[in-house]
Amino acid sequence: MPRSYAHLQRLFVQAALAPDAELTLGKDQSLYLAAVLRKSVGDDVVLFNGRDGAWLCRLIGDSKKAVHLRVVEQIAPQTPVSDLWYGFAPLKSERLDYVIQKAVEMGAGLIQPIMTEYTQVHRLKGERMTANAIEAAEQCEVLSVPHIVPETTLSRLLAGWTAEHGDRRLIFADEGEASASPIETLKALEGQRVGLLIGPEGGFSPEERENLRAQPYVVPISLGPRILRADTAAVAALACIQATIGDWR
Missing domain, CATH: 2.40.240.20 (Hypothetical PUA domain-like; domain 1)
Structure with missing residues (x-):
């Protein structure tokens, strides 16, 4: 044995x-x-x-x-580096640590803070985020520590998405989407490179949501009938992605 x-x-x-x-x-x-x-x-x-x-x-x-x-x-042996991009509006202190740790556990390969209109935190410590990612990898037997990408604004992210990410589709949890299971929507992305964007507490502003939905590479999904906290939404959406088109299958 x-x-x-x-x-x-x-x-x-x-x-x-x-x-x-x-x-x-x-x-x-x-x-x-x-x-x-x-x-x-x-x-x-x-x-x-x-x-x-x-x-x-x-x-x-x-x-x-x-x-x-x-x-x-x-x-x-070394495991392949995950190609799953995860972007999130930063949260305060312990909840920010939680989001980083759970993203590592759920198999994100690239993690990037995204500043939005309703984002409550505007000063980030990159060393702390990296330390949290490493600690999560150590505890959960993850062999590829995700890369922490420098923060950017939502408008810059969307303007440069295609140049930076090519044909990667961007999934975003849309509170305004009609309540439904995201599974069928995600299944349609089988075999494609994807990213996940989770907004701040209070969601995206109307202008941000309109801008997101106007992009041809963006895929809005519902996370069900209840309003989830941002950190809960992150775990729920990452679980749906990994179970449907990710590495849980």
């Missing part, structure tokens, strides 16, 4: 991973392993870098300032 590595701590690193390679972790990760988790020489962890798959690694030095490890063996 194959050995289970699910109980081992997983960490994302930038270094290349290959058999018998040795590497030294940075201060924060070293302190976490040696002082918080009390890992010592001979203990195992799992490292991944988004390029080389997941690797079993063994501590060969347990200083709290610089943990040293030796790469032992690959335990999982």
Whole structure:
């Protein structure tokens, strides 16, 4: 029976991973392993870098300032990077963290904050969003950490969509759409590159909604008869996409 590595701590690193390679972790990760988790020489962890798959690694030095490890063996091949684009109007603090984490768990490959008329947050910390994406990947055994794309406004996004994304279709959760299941609409996009756009609390303004619906690449969907919070709508829509035309099938 194959050995289970699910109980081992997983960490994302930038270094290349290959058999018998040795590497030294940075201060924060070293302190976490040696002082918080009390890992010592001979203990195992799992490292991944988004390029080389997941690797079993063994501590060969347990200083709290610089943990040293030796790469032992690959335990999982690298998974393909997801092509699913996810754009969202930023939310406040913990809910913003939640949205990033859930997008990673749900298989988004590119994540981009989109500023809209009703967006309540206008100052974003890119390092915090990246840290949340990495943490979610570590916890959920995701091997490809999504790319956090710099924020833009909705008007700039739509004006440059075709030049930036080619033939990718843009699905957006439209509160004004008649209540219905989105499944049949999504099935019609089978085999096409897609993105998902979720608006802010309060939805898109009338002008923004009109602009969205005027674009030939935009596909509005309903998420049912109830008004969902923006973070709930994100999870619901991503689940529908992955189950219908994504990687859940």
